[in-house]
Amino acid sequence: MGNSLNTSIKQNKERAFGIKLMHNELPTLDNLEKRRPDIYLGKTTCVMCQNEKETLDHLLSCKYTEEIRKQIWKSTTKKIIENWIPRHQSNKKIQISSHFEDFLKNLGDNTLLLSKNIINFCLGLCDTSDSKNWDLQLAKTGITSGKAKIIFIKTSQFFIRSLRKHIWNPRCEKTQLWEKEMGITRIQKRSRNPDATKLKSQRIRTLNKRPRGKKEKLNQDQDHNRKNTLENIRMTIWHWIKEGKKWLNM
Ligand SMILES: [Zn+2]
Numbered sequence: 124m125g126n127s128l129n130t131s132i133k134q135n136k137e138r139a140f141g142i143k144l145m146h147n148e149l150p151t152l153d154n155l156e157k158r159r160p161d162i163y164l165g166k167t168t169c170v171m172c173q174n175e176k177e178t179l180d181h182l183l184s185c186k187y188t189e190e191i192r193k194q195i196w197k198s199t200t201k202k203i204i205e206n207w208i209p210r211h212q213s214n215k216k217i218q219i220s221s222h223f224e225d226f227l228k229n230l231g232d233n234t235l236l237l238s239k240n241i242i243n244f245c246l247g248l249c250d251t252s253d254s255k256n257w258d259l260q261l262a263k264t265g266i267t268s269g270k271a272k273i274i275f276i277k278t279s280q281f282f283i284r285s286l287r288k289h290i291w292n293p294r295c296e297k298t299q300l301w302e303k304e305m306g307i308t309r310i311q312k313r314s315r316n317p318d319a320t321k322l323k324s325q326r327i328r329t330l331n332k333r334p335r336g337k338k339e340k341l342n343q344d345q346d347h348n349r350k351n352t353l354e355n356i357r358m359t360i361w362h363w364i365k366e367g368k369k370w371l372n373m
Pocket residue numbers: 169170171172173174175181185186187
């Protein structure tokens with residue numbers, strides 16, 4: 124019971140990490156600066172390399188974690204070759220060739236090249252030519268196109284879990300230590316942002332004074348529609364991932 128509860132807490136945390144990663148909502152220092160300028164203004168230097176501003180883009184391309192990203196790809200390919208391919212092969216006698224290993228290495232190099240590619244890979248997306256090549260290369264190892272898709276989903280899910288475990292979690296531990304040194308406390312972080320409260324009351328006062336114009340109403344409607352569309356996309360993707368997980372018995 125305790126174990127399954129722990130597992131589901133872990134899964135929820137992993138899911139939340141995925142959603143935040145795809146919407147650039149992780150509490151990277153640049154996002155914290157936008158949310159809480161009263162605490163983080165001008166304090167956005169990456170705690171890992173202590174050189175550049177910490178943005179999502181930087182988090183996934185920071186020099187300090189370059190080796191770790193390469194290691195993550197290595198353990199991902201190990202999983203593909205040692206676990207998932209043998210499990211799904213139609214003909215168990217087919218040996219994995221060095222060409223296939225080269226193909227995986229190239230795919231890794233391309234994925235790790237840009238943070239945008241890493242995010243797409245985490246979402247289980249890749250361009251049509253890569254996707255065709257994936258099917259083709261896996262077919263050579265005795266994997267049907269349906270199974271190739273299953274292995275692709277497993278691969279991207281393993282990759283995102285590894286990013287959280289080996290890059291995001293250590294980064295958070297380091298950031299917490301840095302915050303302690305800077306005198307940023309938990310209580311302070313949980314407290315209300317005094318600027319936001321001030322801004323909010325100012326906004327309410329202005330809104331009460333001014334009659335709402337047609338244009339303003341239109342902007343609000345557009346904003347509302349955009350938020351609804353984003354929420355729908357988010358729900359669809361997560362429903363799809365959840366179904367995929369159930370289907371794969373993960
Ligand atoms: Zn850095």
